Amino acid sequence: MDITHPHNIATHALEKTDKIFLVSMLDIAQKNLDVYWVLNEDSPHIIFVNVDVPEGKAYWLANHTKNNLIALAQYNFLKADFFLEKPIRVQKLIDLLKRISTEAPHLFLKTEMASKNNDVDIDLVLDYSESETEVFDPSLYLTGLLIKAVQSRTAQRFSLANSSSFLFILPEQDSCFTKNLDFSNLTDEQKMCYRSHIKDIQTEVVNANTIASITQKQGLKKYPIESFLWASTLYASRGRLLTGYSTKSVVQLKRWPDFSIFAHDPEHFRIAAFMLKKPIRLETIALKTGLSIEHINNFFNAAMINQLIDIKSNNENITHKQAQKESTKATEKQSLFKSVLKRLTGE
């Protein structure tokens, strides 16, 4: 065992007893592992997050796309790829660490991991001068502000880019409040608002009573926070993928997105159908649906931020040639459904 290059573990939101358990179990587990694991909060390769507490859950929500988080909880309600059950048991810890070493070797190639302190990340970002990059960084948009509000449990008002649009977030109720929205038909102005860069969003800390009073006075509607994480990510992505993913990434939806609370266009149903059925590459979905890869990427990011996606190993078993052939099939059923929808929507 090479103890000169240990794999570093950090923790987030762990209760004292859990941390003591982890340290002692790690000590016992060590003799059964090929790699030397050590608790090192400064430059972690992996982070155990206690998702049973709100702080840990918020941290998970903000950072799970970095793929170096291990959910620690009584049961795996977040469907995390890497999960450790509480109370911690030695054999399960050994199995988990072995799995991480073999299934996520890329985590240990990096010399510097992203900071585990997300507050610092976002604060740094506030001084960021916008430049369009190849990848989508959610912390630069409304998504980042929402996540930060959830993490800090702070009720806030966001006034959005050069418009009269505003949004209240009340983390203690897991809710946002704004004017009535039709998620199946957002206006261009609304879409522009949700794609706003943080430098164009004014934030104001408010208290819950103020929100309640304004909500009543102005007839605002209550929505889940997820609705705006989705909308902001969907429209701000502009075809760019989240860091760490490519159009060759093989993905699968964990479940069907609830489009009654998620902004969508008709094509999102088609993307969801392909993503739900079986593991599939993002580029294959584009090929099969005939939609642009940017459209697919935007949907993927929004679903990823809302923890609706499983990343699979790269074993998609369909060739592009097959996909192309299938995409040209116009079935009788499809045209019948189109006819039904035309009749129901009057379009």
Added chain:
Amino acid sequence: MRIIVKEIKLVFTGSMGAGKTTAISTISEIPVVNTDVRTTDKARLRKETTTVALDYGELTLDGGQKLKLYGTPGQQRFEYMWPIIIKGALGLIILVDDAADDPVADLAIYIKFFKSYLEDMPTVIGITRTDLKQGPGMPAYYDYLQNQDLQLPIFPVDPRQREHLIMIIQTLAAMVEVV
């Protein structure tokens, strides 16, 4: 030459009180033809009337074709009728009442019964009355489907809302491409 026009139909199935009759009423252009009778067993505690044969509604498509909307009787003792109704359907909509005594078990009944159709027929599961917050909530249904290794669209719906029915049809239309 005689042209045989195949019947075009959507089938709504699911537990008693889940909203099948309401869903059909919401999109049918004719008053729903049904055979509701007063409930006489313990189900009466939850519902005054129930469908004993089937519900029927219609929607006229371009070219005058009729989309037929069928609702199966909710009570399990009428399940012998379900295969007759489902045969040749364009899609299947399973509705489950979240506020029922054991809605996950209700879903299991319909999944088990229609399992052989799920591979080839676009199917959507709508969970109704989630607003009452009396049921197990969506994660229980996600877990059930995952345990069954089924990748089916499932989401909360209000059968009284036309937009929700449109969303169901949009989902079925999308599933056609992948079944």
